[in-house]
């Protein structure tokens with residue numbers, strides 16, 4: 142298996158281009174199933190999750206072509222059963238449920254697999270789809286949904302689930318009548334789903350607030366040509382790398398409103414942060430102060446930045462407290478950080494990070510996507526060589542992270558083992 146080798150303690154200098162947002166693209170790909178017409182999505186990152194979602198869509202009968210960062214999707218003839226292996230590999234596959242129920246009146250999909258960061262049920266997705274009139278049967282590891290015609294409804298989510306909000310928006314876009322989703326998630330990616338559906342001829346408003354109103358359209362939705370927003374989590378990860386290494390890095394394009402809390406926390410930690418239009422500059426000497434961080438739904442601190450920030454805080458001069466409120470066990474990266482010399486204790490959902498730790502390079506293994514990113518941050522901050530295994534996790538969500546960091550001065554290389562010599 143390939144590994145990433147990092148020689149830490151180098152300052153970073155230069156510019157890095159931020160890719161399109163993974164968590165938006167995957168949902169827009171699912172939303173493309175709402176129409177028979179061709180859809181074009183631009184600024185698509187070349188990452189494992191996108192390739193996996195292509196496999197899901199193709200398994201459903203859609204035609205997909207990825208040409209550079211432009212993805213063409215044509216879902217002319219679909220059938221309702223999603224391909225099991227691709228679905229089990231990626232939880233976001235569940236997002237095809239809403240569009241398929243809306244378009245075909247039927248969907249059959251494997252239950253999404255377990256997850257390294259804690260139980261991630263889909264009960265809110267299913268309850269919302271039932272409220273729209275779908276009959277859903279869960280048996281033999283599959284979810285089977287049917288609906289002659291979805292009917293608009295008032296839905297109150299028990300918690301602001303990002304995926305459930307998006308699934309219900311997509312289903313409701315082609316339902317009869319009006320749907321109101323209350324306690325909706327407010328993430329920027331949800332505004333992307335709204336904009337995408339509206340470009341197809343749908344009528345959605347309120348995304349970005351906790352109440353979203355969707356008027357179902359009677360006629361078919363049309364094709365769309367859409368450019369996705371920059372990835373705020375990739376930008377945040379790169380900003381943390383710059384803060385921990387010191388130096389002077391610019392990141393663009395970013396939408397700074399999407400990253401305000403991350404930028405504010407970097408400033409609180411003592412990093413230099415400047416914004417100029419769509420460019421975020423992070424600079425300084427790598428000397429950092431401790432922080433108190435609590436992950437929360439948007440616009441709170443993103444759980445998807447928590448592991449990277451924990452890694453950064455091992456270098457801060459003092460004790461930091463990090464509380465994870467979204468996932469039940471999102472501290473797996475801590476064990477690996479400890480191997481590198483980090484002094485971190487975890488009690489339930491709270492991690493206490495006692496800095497500054499003298500991190501030393503070690504062989505470590507990533508357990509999930511953002512844990513992998515946290516190990517990259519730690520490797521950049523450590524003395525000596527860090528070797529990261531489990532790169533398939535990193536590749537799921539980051540487009541050439543190693544290449545981007547190497548281009549600004551990090552000593553980081555991807556090693557692919559050569560085939561054993563044939564005797």
Ligand code: UD1
Nearest residue numbers: 164233260261262263264265266302303304305445467468
């Ligand atoms: C999305 C993001 C993920 C991010 C998360 C929270 C994508 C592809 N993934 O995931 O990177 O970490 O938002 O910002 O966009 N929950 C339930 N029942 C449900 C649904 C969710 O209990 O039916 C719980 C989950 O277990 C979790 C919490 O709600 O504890 C938040 O999950 P949710 O907002 O749904 O996250 P995802 O959409 O899966």
